[in-house]
Amino acid sequence: MTLSIRNLATVALFAALLLLPLYVQATGDRFLLTLFTRIVILALAAVSLNLILGFGGMMSFGHAAYLGIGGYAVGMLAHEGIVSGLIQWPVALAASALFALVIGALSLRTRGVYFIMITLAFAQMAYYVIAGIARYGGDDGLTIYKRSQFGALNLSNKVVFYYVCLALLMATVYLVWRLVNSRFGMVIRGARSNETRMRAIGFPTYRYKLVCFVIAGTLGGLAGALLANHNEFISPATMYWTRSGDLIVMVVLGGMGSAAGPVFGAVALLVLEEVLSGITEYWQIILGPLLLLIVLFARGGIDGLLAAARWPQGKKAPA
Amino acid sequence: MTLFIEQCLNGLQFGLLLFLLAAGLTLVFGIMDLVNLAHGSLYMIGAYFAATFAAWTGSFVLGAILAFFATLLVGMAVEVIAMRRLYGRDHLDHVLGTFGLILFFDEAVRLIWGPDGMSLPLPSWLNTAATIAPGFSYSAYKLAIIAVTLAVAGGLYLLVMRTRIGMLIRAGASNREMVGALGVNIKLLYTLVFGLGAALAGLAGLMQAPILTVQIGMGENILILAFVITVIGGIGSIRGSFIAALFVGFVDTLGRSFFPDILRAVLSPAAAATLAPALSSMLIYLLMAIVLIVKPEGLFSAGGR
Numbered sequence: 001m002t003l004s005i006r007n008l009a010t011v012a013l014f015a016a017l018l019l020l021p022l023y024v025q026a027t028g029d030r031f032l033l034t035l036f037t038r039i040v041i042l043a044l045a046a047v048s049l050n051l052i053l054g055f056g057g058m059m060s061f062g063h064a065a066y067l068g069i070g071g072y073a074v075g076m077l078a079h080e081g082i083v084s085g086l087i088q089w090p091v092a093l094a095a096s097a098l099f100a101l102v103i104g105a106l107s108l109r110t111r112g113v114y115f116i117m118i119t120l121a122f123a124q125m126a127y128y129v130i131a132g133i134a135r136y137g138g139d140d141g142l143t144i145y146k147r148s149q150f151g152a153l154n155l156s157n158k159v160v161f162y163y164v165c166l167a168l169l170m171a172t173v174y175l176v177w178r179l180v181n182s183r184f185g186m187v188i189r190g191a192r193s194n195e196t197r198m199r200a201i202g203f204p205t206y207r208y209k210l211v212c213f214v215i216a217g218t219l220g221g222l223a224g225a226l227l228a229n230h231n232e233f234i235s236p237a238t239m240y241w242t243r244s245g246d247l248i249v250m251v252v253l254g255g256m257g258s259a260a261g262p263v264f265g266a267v268a269l270l271v272l273e274e275v276l277s278g279i280t281e282y283w284q285i286i287l288g289p290l291l292l293l294i295v296l297f298a299r300g301g302i303d304g305l306l307a308a309a310r311w312p313q314g315k316k317a318p319a
Numbered sequence: 320m321t322l323f324i325e326q327c328l329n330g331l332q333f334g335l336l337l338f339l340l341a342a343g344l345t346l347v348f349g350i351m352d353l354v355n356l357a358h359g360s361l362y363m364i365g366a367y368f369a370a371t372f373a374a375w376t377g378s379f380v381l382g383a384i385l386a387f388f389a390t391l392l393v394g395m396a397v398e399v400i401a402m403r404r405l406y407g408r409d410h411l412d413h414v415l416g417t418f419g420l421i422l423f424f425d426e427a428v429r430l431i432w433g434p435d436g437m438s439l440p441l442p443s444w445l446n447t448a449a450t451i452a453p454g455f456s457y458s459a460y461k462l463a464i465i466a467v468t469l470a471v472a473g474g475l476y477l478l479v480m481r482t483r484i485g486m487l488i489r490a491g492a493s494n495r496e497m498v499g500a501l502g503v504n505i506k507l508l509y510t511l512v513f514g515l516g517a518a519l520a521g522l523a524g525l526m527q528a529p530i531l532t533v534q535i536g537m538g539e540n541i542l543i544l545a546f547v548i549t550v551i552g553g554i555g556s557i558r559g560s561f562i563a564a565l566f567v568g569f570v571d572t573l574g575r576s577f578f579p580d581i582l583r584a585v586l587s588p589a590a591a592a593t594l595a596p597a598l599s600s601m602l603i604y605l606l607m608a609i610v611l612i613v614k615p616e617g618l619f620s621a622g623g624r
Contacts, residue, residue, distance in 0.1 A: 059411055106608050109615040113354050113410050113554060117546040118611065124543045125604035132597035241543065245356075245418045252415055285426040291419030295412045296404055 006306040010260045013267070017166055021159045033158055035274060040165045041226045043266035046250035047172050047259065048219030053248065054256030055180045056212050057192030059116045062103070062123025063247050066096045066217050068239025070224020072130060075142040075234040085148030085155070089225050096221025097214050099126065104213035108206060111195075124241055131236040141235025148229055155229055165226050169263070172219055177259035179215070188212050249291060255303020264302040321455055326576045327569070332461045334568020335468035339523035340541060341548040341560040342475060343516030349555030350492045350512050353402060354410050356417040358520050358545065359538025360424035361397075365390040365521025366528040366537065367428060370437040379442045386525045387518055394517020398510045406509070425535050436534035439525075464526050471522065472561060479557065488512060492555065544571070547603055551610045552617055559619025567603050574602040 017040065024033045045067055052058040073092035082088065103122040107115055136142050147155040155161045179185050190198045191205040198205050228234045237243075246269070254265020272290075276283035298305070344358050368389045373382025397420070405416050440446075441460055448456040479485040487508055490498045499505040524538065531537065548567050552559030579595035586594070610618060 053411075059414070061414065106611055109611055110550075113348065114550055114615075114617075116354065116410065116414060117550050118607070121543055121547050121550065121604055121607060125601055128600035129597045132600055133593070134596075135593065241539070242418075242421075245414075245421075248411075249415060249418070252411065282426050282430050284422040285430065288419040288421070288423030288426065291422070292401055292416045295408075295416040295419070299412075 004307075005309040005311065006258070006303065009264075009306050010258075013260075013263065014170065021162060024159075030158070033162060035270070037158070037162045037165055037230055038227075039266055039270045040162070040169050041223050041230060042247070042250065042270065043263045044165070044169045044172050044226070045220050045223035046247050046254065046262035046266050047169070047176055048216045048223065049247050050251045050254075050256055050259070050262045051176050051179065051219070052213055052216045053251055054261070055176075055185065055192065056188045056209060056216075058108070058209060058213060059112075060107075060119040060213075060216075061116045061241070061244050061248065062119035062121075062126075063216075063220055064239045064241065064243035065099065065123035065126045066220025067224040067227055067243065068126065068130060068234070068236065069096045069099055070221030070226075071228035071234040071238055072136065072142070072224075073221070074148060074225045074228040075144050076136055078144045078146060078148075079136060079142060083146045083149045085150040088148050089222070092221050092225040093218050096224065097218040100214045100217025100220075101210070104210050104217070108209050108213065120241055120244070123239065123244060127236050127239050127241070130239070137235070139236060141233055141237070144228060144232045144234065147232065148225070161229070165230075168222065168226065172222075173259050173263065175219075180259065184208065184211075253294060253301050255301030255306075257300065257307065258303050261301060261303035264306075268302060322576075324455065325457060326573055328457055328461065328465070330569035330572035331565065332465050332468075332568075333572050334565040335465060335472070336523050336527060337541070337544055337548055337568055338472060338561050338564035339468060339519045340545040341552070341564050342472075342557055343519040344545050345549050345552070345555055345557060345560045346488075347513055347516045348549070349557075350488060350495075351402075351406055351509055353405060354413040354417070355402070355516075356414060356542070357397070357420035357424065358516070359542030360421050361390055361394055361517040361520040361538070362524035362527075362541060363428065363533075363535070363538040364393055364424065365518075365524035366439070366533045367432055367437065368521070369525035369528050370439040370533050371432075373439055379439075379445070382439075383525050387522055390521025390524075391514045391518035394521075395510050395514035397517070398513035402513060403506070403509070421539075428535055434535070436532040438532055439528040441529045460529065467522075467526065471519070475519075475557065484508075484511070544603070547607050550617060551607055553619040554617060556617070556619040559617060563618065567606070570606055571603050574599045578602065 017036070020036055021033060024030065045063065048066075049060065049063045052060055070092040073095045074088045077083075077088045077091060103119065107118045107122065110118060130136070131139050147161075149155075153160065153164070155164065180189065187198065187203050187205070187208045191203070191209060195205050224238070227238065250265035250269050251262045252265070253269055254263060255261035273283065273287065276286055280286070294301075300307070340358065340362060343361075344355065347353050347355050347358075365386055368386035369382050371382075372385040372389070373379050376382055376385070401416065401420065405413055445460040445463060447459050449459040449462055450456040477485075479488055487498065487503055491503075491505065491508060491512075495505060498508075520538075523541075527541075544567060548560050548563045551566065552561070552563030578599040579591060582591040582595050582598065585591075
């Protein structure tokens with residue numbers, strides 16, 4: 001087995017992410033660490049979205065809801081004086097899983113464009129409900145005065161927190177990779193290409209897709225719990241529908257064909273945002289048409305480009 | 320009782336306004352099979368145009384008419400420049416491409432009109448209360464909105480069901496290759512349909528402008544409601560979106576004004592005050608969930624899609 005450019009790029013990306021704190025230590029650029037902690041957390045959310053979007057063919061436009069639910073689980077418990085991560089995080093995961101179960105059970109009765117609109121509408125419902133709860137800040141959001149407590153593991157240390165996020169991201173990528181290559185994943189991918197046929201050969205595709213939807217939602221909730229700890233603040237804006245759009249952009253930009261693709265997408269989009277906003281205040285006027293061009297001319301995203309890339313002449317991979 | 324009638328009229332007005340948005344959305348989806356997230360941006364642009372033109376010309380009506388046609392032109396330009404290239408692509412591509420357009424439009428508006436909102440003042444002859452029955456009066460402007468939207472809905476029905484263009488639109492919806500093969504300029508037809516959808520969205524935006532502030536992102540919340548309506552009414556069905564829009568308009572308006580009172584009767588005042596804002600904003604989504612459980616394809620699905 002030769003090393004393909006695609007695999008090499010993936011290894012290089014994760015190596016760079018692992019070594020980033022050393023670079024930050026050397027240059028003292030604290031902002032870079034904050035930026036990349038955010039990138040790693042949103043990459044985790046994008047990887048979880050790709051499980052249903054890319055592999056399952058379920059075009060969910062409500063994935064930011066889990067960021068909000070996971071984040072608010074941490075925020076609300078902290079507000080009530082419960083700061084142990086061993087309580088906060090399981091609650092965040094369970095709440096996201098439950099929400100995914102309910103909206104998934106309803107939304108998966110439909111497909112295609114209905115599914116897009118319904119997941120969007122339910123996510124907005126969650127947004128309005130949370131924005132309406134005055135006890136937890138309503139529209140203004142909720143400040144979290146203490147990060148989740150994990151005994152000896154001090155999440156307030158930025159480097160430690162970065163590595164926790166990165167470890168969870170790598171675990172998630174591995175989990176998604178194992179999942180899509182398992183029998184379960186085969187059924188999910190089969191249902192994406194031809195659901196009628198999968199049903200005809202005896203798979204209850206609805207149940208498989210629902211389980212897949214709940215797993216993705218739960219992982220999204222994990223990203224939410226991390227994001228709340230990172231910002232030490234959570235507000236309904238976290239789960240606004242444009243955030244769901246951002247996550248879809250990361251997935252498509254990175255490439256839906258591989259488990260690690262969305263990580264490329266998250267890094268590319270957020271670094272691009274950072275660069276463009278340094279050039280002009282009106283950076284979205286550039287980003288918007290750029291997205292349209294990517295849709296029109298670069299299908300398959302970064303992962304697609306890497307997969308198509310070949311080593312120079314004379315190093316042909318054996319069949 | 321007066322309050323109830325007033326809220327019913329509010330619901331009717333809001334529902335009809337939502338219909339204008341949902342009709343454009345469902346028309347474009349039914350005929351071009353295109354999911355247009357940027358529909359809300361056209362609503363916003365209609366409102367900004369109206370505020371600008373009204374200030375220039377000094378006349379509300381003239382400003383509104385100019386804004387309607389300007390939005391039509393913007394819609395047709397967007398179709399020619401961007402949308403045309405998205406037909407026949409995956410729905411996910413539509414979502415992403417039009418999401419890019421939203422970012423573009425929001426930022427373009429910020430660049431041209433600045434980050435602060437605008438207001439569109441009503442002329443004095445509309446800014447009064449009309450006495451409908453002895454002892455009961457209602458905003459003349461809202462009555463005007465109801466009249467205009469009903470006229471537009473009727474006109475749309477006549478256009479689609481009774482004219483040659485409408486015949487082509489319906490034919491294009493059921494089999495676009497065949498219509499093209501028969502020598503109809505399908506490209507032009509699509510540009511016109513998209514422009515029409517845009518103009519309807521712009522009309523909704525400019526009529527809502529005097530009631531709310533004209534601001535960036537104003538199209539986004541209402542777009543979600545338009546989605547809910549298309550889902551309930553069945554995608555591609557104009558009749559379905561008309562009924563669903565009225566339904567959503569009533570449920571949302573009446574829910575927001577009377578649901579807190581109902582809650583207060585059942586729960587303690589403190590609990591009701593906490594829960595009411597959250598629960599009343601959930602009502603229409605619950606409605607949507609119920610429709611989905613009963614009829615997953617919507618109430619009046621145009622079939623097949």
